[in-house]
Amino acid sequence: MINNVISPEYDENGRALRRVRSFVRRQGRLTSRQQQALDNMWPEMGVDYQEKLVNMAELFGREAPVVLEIGFGMGTSLVTMASQNPATNFLGVEVHTPGVGACLASAEDEKLSNLRVMCHDAIEVLNHMIPDQSLTMVQLFFPDPWHKVRHNKRRIVQPEFAQLIKSKLKTGGIFHMATDWQPYAEHMLEVMSSAEGYRNLSENGDYVPRPDSRPITKFEMRGQRLGHGVWDLMFERIK
Numbered sequence: 001m002i003n004n005v006i007s008p009e010y011d012e013n014g015r016a017l018r019r020v021r022s023f024v025r026r027q028g029r030l031t032s033r034q035q036q037a038l039d040n041m042w043p044e045m046g047v048d049y050q051e052k053l054v055n056m057a058e059l060f061g062r063e064a065p066v067v068l069e070i071g072f073g074m075g076t077s078l079v080t081m082a083s084q085n086p087a088t089n090f091l092g093v094e095v096h097t098p099g100v101g102a103c104l105a106s107a108e109d110e111k112l113s114n115l116r117v118m119c120h121d122a123i124e125v126l127n128h129m130i131p132d133q134s135l136t137m138v139q140l141f142f143p144d145p146w147h148k149v150r151h152n153k154r155r156i157v158q159p160e161f162a163q164l165i166k167s168k169l170k171t172g173g174i175f176h177m178a179t180d181w182q183p184y185a186e187h188m189l190e191v192m193s194s195a196e197g198y199r200n201l202s203e204n205g206d207y208v209p210r211p212d213s214r215p216i217t218k219f220e221m222r223g224q225r226l227g228h229g230v231w232d233l234m235f236e237r238i239k
Contacts, residue, residue, distance in 0.1 A: 031235035034101025041104040045112075046047065047091070049120040051128040061088040061114060065136040068093070068168070070122040070156075071143055075103025080215045082107070082115040088136075090115045093122045122156075123164075130168045137174045138165050157188045163194040169237040174201070176215060177233045181221055185231035198235040207231045 030038070038100075047059065057063050065088050072078040072092040082090040092115070094100050100119045107115050118125060125235060143156050157177065165175050175198070179185050189206055192198060202208045210216070210232050 033105050037105035038101045047118045053131050054129050064089045067137045069139040074099045075217045079106040082112050085112045091119045132167050133170050135168050139176050141178045145184035173237045175235045180230045192235045197239045199238045201234040208234050
């Protein structure tokens with residue numbers, strides 16, 4: 001795995017501002033289980049970053065629909081989805097090394113063959129490694145909401161990002177977002193409703209009920225018990 005990651009920030013027009021940050025500073029402390037999984041499973045399931053388009057059929061060893069998840073955290077829901085949908089290929093991108101290690105450990109326990117993971121910035125991966133019109137779904141669950149107004153420009157869902165995602169989706173592909181922060185949900189809805197080439201799958205033009213395809217995490221269940229809301233948005237590429 002490489003030692004540097006480019007983390008995006010955005011100007012007032014939604015254009016990405018890139019600055020190189022040390023990957024080590026975001027690495028965190030690995031448990032022995034996570035380190036063992038990285039050592040043992042990375043050669044089989046890990047994908048190193050390179051500025052070269054990936055052939056998805058070669059990467060997974062088969063032709064199948066591909067779902068990309070951006071920021072999978074500890075990988076709990078990603079592994080669950082891959083386990084429940086063996087006919088679909090899943091590619092997860094996460095910058096937090098312990099999360100990647102935890103995901104690989106769980107994937108090993110489940111004996112998954114339809115999951116690949118990357119430890120790199122998703123913007124770079126999308127720009128340089130994901131072929132256009134190669135994905136059936138992109139998932140962005142509970143991204144950093146950047147609560148303070150002066151930091152809103154750092155939110156990943158911006159007009160430029162919406163168009164980047166669209167270019168990677170097949171026609172009819174879905175961009176599925178979820179957040180537990182209502183102001184960010186409203187921001188996502190505003191950005192996506194203005195994005196050309198998408199159709200909101202909500203019957204009311206706003207949010208959709210949580211689809212069965214998105215497992216409920218322990219974090220989300222705890223939030224529900226505390227009365228916290230979760231907002232799901234699903235937008236289909238129509239052209």
